[in-house]
Amino acid sequence: MSNAEPHADDALEAREKILATAARLFAEQGYENTSISQVARAAKVSKALIFWYFETKEKLYRSALRKTLEPYFIDVDDLDGLDESAQITRLIELFAEFVRENVYSVRFFLSLMLQGERQPDEVIRRVSELYGVFRNLLADIIESGRLRGIFRQDCSPKLDAALIMAALDGVLIQNFLSDEFVHEPNELLDHLKSSLLNRLLAASH
Amino acid sequence: MSNAEPHADDALEAREKILATAARLFAEQGYENTSISQVARAAKVSKALIFWYFETKEKLYRSALRKTLEPYFIDVDDLDGLDESAQITRLIELFAEFVRENVYSVRFFLSLMLQGERQPDEVIRRVSELYGVFRNLLADIIESGRLRGIFRQDCSPKLDAALIMAALDGVLIQNFLSDEFVHEPNELLDHLKSSLLNRLLAASH
DNA sequence: GTCTATATACAGATAGAC
DNA sequence: GTCTATCTGTATATAGAC
Numbered sequence: 001m002s003n004a005e006p007h008a009d010d011a012l013e014a015r016e017k018i019l020a021t022a023a024r025l026f027a028e029q030g031y032e033n034t035s036i037s038q039v040a041r042a043a044k045v046s047k048a049l050i051f052w053y054f055e056t057k058e059k060l061y062r063s064a065l066r067k068t069l070e071p072y073f074i075d076v077d078d079l080d081g082l083d084e085s086a087q088i089t090r091l092i093e094l095f096a097e098f099v100r101e102n103v104y105s106v107r108f109f110l111s112l113m114l115q116g117e118r119q120p121d122e123v124i125r126r127v128s129e130l131y132g133v134f135r136n137l138l139a140d141i142i143e144s145g146r147l148r149g150i151f152r153q154d155c156s157p158k159l160d161a162a163l164i165m166a167a168l169d170g171v172l173i174q175n176f177l178s179d180e181f182v183h184e185p186n187e188l189l190d191h192l193k194s195s196l197l198n199r200l201l202a203a204s205h
Numbered sequence: 206m207s208n209a210e211p212h213a214d215d216a217l218e219a220r221e222k223i224l225a226t227a228a229r230l231f232a233e234q235g236y237e238n239t240s241i242s243q244v245a246r247a248a249k250v251s252k253a254l255i256f257w258y259f260e261t262k263e264k265l266y267r268s269a270l271r272k273t274l275e276p277y278f279i280d281v282d283d284l285d286g287l288d289e290s291a292q293i294t295r296l297i298e299l300f301a302e303f304v305r306e307n308v309y310s311v312r313f314f315l316s317l318m319l320q321g322e323r324q325p326d327e328v329i330r331r332v333s334e335l336y337g338v339f340r341n342l343l344a345d346i347i348e349s350g351r352l353r354g355i356f357r358q359d360c361s362p363k364l365d366a367a368l369i370m371a372a373l374d375g376v377l378i379q380n381f382l383s384d385e386f387v388h389e390p391n392e393l394l395d396h397l398k399s400s401l402l403n404r405l406l407a408a409s410h
Numbered sequence: 411g412t413c414t415a416t417a418t419a420c421a422g423a424t425a426g427a428c
Numbered sequence: 429g430t431c432t433a434t435c436t437g438t439a440t441a442t443a444g445a446c
Contacts, residue, residue, distance in 0.1 A: 032237035033237060107320075110319060114319070131386065160396075162396075165375070166375030166397070167368065167372040167375055170375035170378075171371045173371075176321070177319070177333075188364065188371065191361070191365075191368055195368060199403070199404045
């Protein structure tokens, strides 16, 4: 009876399995469209067990969101040794890559934040924070490039960073939407990189 | 009995009142979070009457979406007499204005399209179509400006139009999100206009 | 056309055996 | 810890009176 099966999913404790299943279903279908019964069926446990571990649907939801956020971070170490304009290119690529690797949950959090009006949620704060870090990093790089004379003197680090982020958002969101929006996903992203970078570089002499 | 009251809401036929109420509630709360009972209460009719007119909740929903889309169009006549760069500025302003005037429903449709996977809905198609018209108009203007030597010869009308749209989306979406994202809503929009226009204008001599 | 009353289904949540 | 059985509320939808 006390044999632990090292096989695939069975090796997960029931609690973990519930959590993983719930995270997936909530992200795919939203809170209202996902019932405890459905989670129970998919995780192959009884409804009662879910309530045993998580007490209410709301608490299960929060725990699942927290789990989903775990892989959310930016690894920014590999910017060393690059000049400012290469750093910006790299950051844009990192961002795009991150979104590509987390399509489902990013899409989910985005629609969460759009509905808004909700809880001043820890989750929302966490995502905002990450976004802010990214934008500030970008602004710092632009400022540094401006001081070193690589970028035009009349650029505005904070605004330019915000604009790049906005354009990036726009491009990536288009990939989420109906296919009719997308011309060539990567073509537009490349255009964004070169176009906005050139704008910064354009010498004023 | 056949007296028609010309007063405010009472003048609306029950059917219209149900439709208007439902459109508002669906847009504010989403489909799952809006019950027929709630619509009935808000529209001051009985649940049964709603089923009398619309048969199912699903059909009520579709009718309500169609009604919400009615004011969705762009009035593009006032571009006459402007040169290409002024036309672009004007178009950007029109787009921003449109979004500002339809915050609730735009936000709603956006989160609808994000959840995706749904019906290959007429609604989605309609919105995509409008968006496409806008982008193509922008591309045509850029092309025309390029031919007339106002814009740089090496610009790419379709890509530049797509980039402007993406940036515009990004900026406007930030206004939907948690306040922490917003620096100065209009400041960023202005920066977008001047920055991307300058990029097109930048002479190559 | 509009209502009240009711049928039916399924949601979240609990009790209690094992 | 995990289950079956059950409670309770509320949702969509229908029947039938007026």
